[in-house]
Amino acid sequence: MATLVSRASKQALLRVHSSIIHQKANLSFKNLSKGKKWAVAAIGTLTAGGVGLAVALNTAVLASDLTLHPPKYPWDHAGMLSTLDRASVRRGYQVYKQVCAACHSLEFMYYRNLVGEIMEEDEAKAEAAEIMVVDGPNDQGLMFERPGKLSDKFPNPYPNDEAARAANNGALPPDLTFIVNARHGGENYLFSILTGYCDPPAGVEVREGLHYNPYFPGGSIAMAQALYNEIIEYDDGTPATTSQLAKDVCTFLRWVAEPEHDTRKRMGLKALMIFSVLLAATYYMKRAKWSSLKTRKIAFKPR
Structure with missing residues (x-):
């Protein structure tokens, strides 16, 4: 009992002490002139801004953030109700077959x-x-x-992983079946990687056998640039520029990773239509059920 009483008294004293300090601080600030108040407010604002700027600059120069983040491209299938461009998917398969299949597999594709x-x-x-x-x-x-x-299944270009590493200077080419879902940024990341090869900036050294790509983590990638203008000829006559090749193969890999892409969106649209009808019916039933209850009057008969 004595312990509880002493603990309660200590807490009460702490509250009184903190309230006294707070009141003194308020009184001291209120006693300042208008100009001094503006000066204190300006100093506080500058201090907070300086701390925020220092944190932002410190975050900006972290080694992990030297890698460029891929921009968001306006893909045809990015909308809620947009479907995959089938012509682009077919062209992307042609790019994969003639360029990518030499090193990368599609293990789960038949x-x-x-x-x-x-x-x-x-x-x-x-x-x-x-x-x-x-x-x-x-x-x-x-x-x-x-x-x-x-x-x-689609054929694997190498009999095993060891043979794949031996043929690529120790680097294992990843399987591309789910590469779009496995990488942050999806097709934006893949498109940036395929079109982002450039010379390293001053002060950046790239080891022999590697290539500089600012969108790849670390900047050094074992895969050499694979897509060039007119490296293949499309069957439908579309100009085979580097960006067109990258766009088509990224669209194809999106379809590979998610063959149900169009079906899922179609089912979502149907579900929204059904739920809208059900919502209207539910609202009508609610009004029909509660209208009599809400308008009911209670009358008391005098005795």
Whole structure:
């Protein structure tokens, strides 16, 4: 009991002491002239601004922020109800096949995924037949090679990760199936990487075998610039500029990472339409149910 009483008295004394100090500070500030009050306010504002500027400058020069952040590009499919540009997806597949497939794999993609999205079934079968797949065993218990089918995966350019590292100076080319979702910035990051190669600025040294790209973390990337103007010729006659090649392959990789992209947005639009009808019906039922209750009057009969 004595402990509780002493603790309560200490807390009361602390409150009284803090209130006295606060009152003295208020009185001292009130006693200042108008000019001194403006001076104190200006000094406080300048001090807060200086601290904020110092923090901002300190954050701006951190080594982790020397990497450029990719800008946000106006993608055709970025809107809430926008769909993927199918022509761009088809051109992007052509860029992947002729340029990217030499080093990067699409481990979780099958040729059957191309049917109805990028090409017709006959075209997809012919596309799959261009590769040779090890299958078996046959009746003699031996493995054999056969032309690819729609049920086969896209081929891996290397038999294993060690072979991939040996062919790329120790760097392992990442699988591109979900690269758009796996990187911060998505297709904005990929587009910036593909088009952002340049000479290193003064004072920045790049090791032999690496290349400078300000959008890559650290600035040094093992992959050399892969896209150049007119490096391939599009089947539909679109000018194959570097930016067009990068835009198309990024759109293709968005479709690879999210084949249900258009279906998801279509279902979302249908859900909004259904919920709007249900909301109107719910509001009508609410008014119909509560209108009689809200307008009800209570009358008391005198005795």
